Amino acid sequence: MVKRFRQMFQTTAARLTLLYTLLFGLLAIGVVFYISFNSGRILLQQYREVVDEEVQSIARSARRGGVRRLIPMIERRSRRPGANLYLVADPSGLIIAGNVRAIDSRLLSRDGWKLPPFPYLGFDESDEERRAIARVFTLPGDLRLLVGRDVGDVQRFRGVVRRASAVSLLVMVLTGVLLWLFVGRRALRHIDRVSKSSDRIIAGDLSERLPLAGTGDEFDRLSQSLNHLLARIEKLNVGVRTMSDSIAHDLRTPLTRLRNRAEAALGQTGQVDQEILDDIIADADGLIRTFDALLMISQVGSGARAVDLQPLQLAPIVNDVHELFEPLAQEQGVALEVDIQNQGTVLGNRELLAQALTNLIDNALKYGGSDRNPRITITLKQAPKRVLLSVADNGEGIPEAERDRVKERFVRLDTSRNRPGSGLGLSLVEAVVSLHGGALQLEDNRPGLCVVLDLPAT
Amino acid sequence: MRILLVEDDELLASQLGEALKSSGHELDWCADGEAGLAAARTAQHDVMVVDRMLPKLDGLAMLSQLREESINTPALILSALGQVDDRVTGLRAGGDDYLAKPYAFSELLARLEVLARRSDNAAPQTSIQVGDLTLDRIGHNARRAGVEISLQPREYRLLEYLMRNEDRLVTRTMLLEHVWDLHFDPQTNVIDVHMSRLRAKVDKEFDHPLIHTVRGKGYRLSASRYAD
Numbered sequence: 001m002v003k004r005f006r007q008m009f010q011t012t013a014a015r016l017t018l019l020y021t022l023l024f025g026l027l028a029i030g031v032v033f034y035i036s037f038n039s040g041r042i043l044l045q046q047y048r049e050v051v052d053e054e055v056q057s058i059a060r061s062a063r064r065g066g067v068r069r070l071i072p073m074i075e076r077r078s079r080r081p082g083a084n085l086y087l088v089a090d091p092s093g094l095i096i097a098g099n100v101r102a103i104d105s106r107l108l109s110r111d112g113w114k115l116p117p118f119p120y121l122g123f124d125e126s127d128e129e130r131r132a133i134a135r136v137f138t139l140p141g142d143l144r145l146l147v148g149r150d151v152g153d154v155q156r157f158r159g160v161v162r163r164a165s166a167v168s169l170l171v172m173v174l175t176g177v178l179l180w181l182f183v184g185r186r187a188l189r190h191i192d193r194v195s196k197s198s199d200r201i202i203a204g205d206l207s208e209r210l211p212l213a214g215t216g217d218e219f220d221r222l223s224q225s226l227n228h229l230l231a232r233i234e235k236l237n238v239g240v241r242t243m244s245d246s247i248a249h250d251l252r253t254p255l256t257r258l259r260n261r262a263e264a265a266l267g268q269t270g271q272v273d274q275e276i277l278d279d280i281i282a283d284a285d286g287l288i289r290t291f292d293a294l295l296m297i298s299q300v301g302s303g304a305r306a307v308d309l310q311p312l313q314l315a316p317i318v319n320d321v322h323e324l325f326e327p328l329a330q331e332q333g334v335a336l337e338v339d340i341q342n343q344g345t346v347l348g349n350r351e352l353l354a355q356a357l358t359n360l361i362d363n364a365l366k367y368g369g370s371d372r373n374p375r376i377t378i379t380l381k382q383a384p385k386r387v388l389l390s391v392a393d394n395g396e397g398i399p400e401a402e403r404d405r406v407k408e409r410f411v412r413l414d415t416s417r418n419r420p421g422s423g424l425g426l427s428l429v430e431a432v433v434s435l436h437g438g439a440l441q442l443e444d445n446r447p448g449l450c451v452v453l454d455l456p457a458t
Numbered sequence: 459m460r461i462l463l464v465e466d467d468e469l470l471a472s473q474l475g476e477a478l479k480s481s482g483h484e485l486d487w488c489a490d491g492e493a494g495l496a497a498a499r500t501a502q503h504d505v506m507v508v509d510r511m512l513p514k515l516d517g518l519a520m521l522s523q524l525r526e527e528s529i530n531t532p533a534l535i536l537s538a539l540g541q542v543d544d545r546v547t548g549l550r551a552g553g554d555d556y557l558a559k560p561y562a563f564s565e566l567l568a569r570l571e572v573l574a575r576r577s578d579n580a581a582p583q584t585s586i587q588v589g590d591l592t593l594d595r596i597g598h599n600a601r602r603a604g605v606e607i608s609l610q611p612r613e614y615r616l617l618e619y620l621m622r623n624e625d626r627l628v629t630r631t632m633l634l635e636h637v638w639d640l641h642f643d644p645q646t647n648v649i650d651v652h653m654s655r656l657r658a659k660v661d662k663e664f665d666h667p668l669i670h671t672v673r674g675k676g677y678r679l680s681a682s683r684y685a686d
Contacts, residue, residue, distance in 0.1 A: 305545060320640070323612060328646065355640075362646050409666075
């Protein structure tokens, strides 16, 4: 439980809630105190103005009518409801008239404002001590006049304001804490669900996905991106697994063949048959070639970092490779034609592009054969910001449903199973194309297959 | 041929040593880059084989150092890395040829013989003669027994490479590298078709062939009659 509270305090939402509550509370306290202080001050100011006026009017009457008229006037004013405080005393401090019963006599010794509120006793029933501010004035005949005002109202007003703000502050803090509990628990619940899913994923279930609350909030958005990430990882993982399965499966056959040949050679007495040894070497070479191709695909696939790309023209490469394959095509009765419509400047690696083109022509010669007038056309043309290099044959083609599959490593269609090849040629082409930032497209040549390398032009 | 081998794998080195000795060559072996550097400084080898990854001093650094000291013994770099740009970086560091592991022994030997030969006839000749076949390197044509043989540009380069390496085994990948400047294994018999075209021009009309097939390995151009 304690741990849970600590966790809740550690959530961002809870911390923010708490911080806001604290800040807003302090601000509110400040505002309330400012208002109460100022309104009290204004009230006191008003009191002082009233007292000043009265002191002056009383002093005027005293000068005109003398002390005889003064005493009844003070008595009269004292009896008014809600009256100010009045007091007339002789120089010794003895109270002669007014509505004040007792006061510290030292207050009367000097003229002027007695400002910090002082205690006094009035004539009402209760004996409670009250507080007032007052002004002392010396009348002719050395009598002392005190006119003042009870400040109980101001103090009560301030008290009310303070109590009210204390109560509202308490309410606010309670609301804040409740809000914090709610928000923090909600956030934690969400996080808990996510971390439970993560634990299952870490345990090996890559098909698990993080739960979505469906509110589209920031947690959902984060979970969604993580889910995309997981989908990608899962796809790569499946790819790696499929590939190691394929490697194991596809290398088993030539390895078995090699082993059987070695066994046959071992069984021969006397001179070992040269032909068997040649075959063994050929088998080993085939295996090495397959590994080389795999290594190359993985290196090309690992990105541009490993390979030096330079601006170059595709046309000379096309001509070189065409020239290399032309005699072989002719021997097989295939017309190998070139249609170069522009120079095809790309940012690329000559070796890799030449090898990709070699693989495509090799594929076309092996699998793209037609019974009537077999023909392979290499086309180099420009599209907006693209260079399109294609190798097209007029053979059987590849059914649309199979076109994506043949790009995968070791995939060989049933129709080509009994012909030589590793099933890696097109995978390497695809790796080379994506290294160059392009796309590999397999299209219908009606009849036949047209493989297009769609590369970005420079 | 005296060969310096700088290779840290002892088993591989001893296999190579056996094979080279049985082919009539002499081998000095160093197991790390510093020993290799010291041995190469004596400059008494016809050719050296340098592994890229070596203890103490790696192969490329060792070669750069040697080239700086103007020791120009031809060097073949061996690499197990198989990086796409390995060959380029190897040649830049001062290597003369490059071979990725795993390799066929016959391929290595063929390349070493070509490399060793390159160093002793540095001066270019205007014509090459093998038996009754003459290659005119200025006119870019060939004659055999006084009969003019018309050659396509690529056929000329093919024949030139074979003649320059008279009596030596030349593999298909070596031909692809030197004649087409392509450095990969085409995995098809494209080279064989080119060779058979060349043979039709050079050998067909004459009583004994100059171009010989070395089964499973490559070709050899020679005036003497081989029992292949």
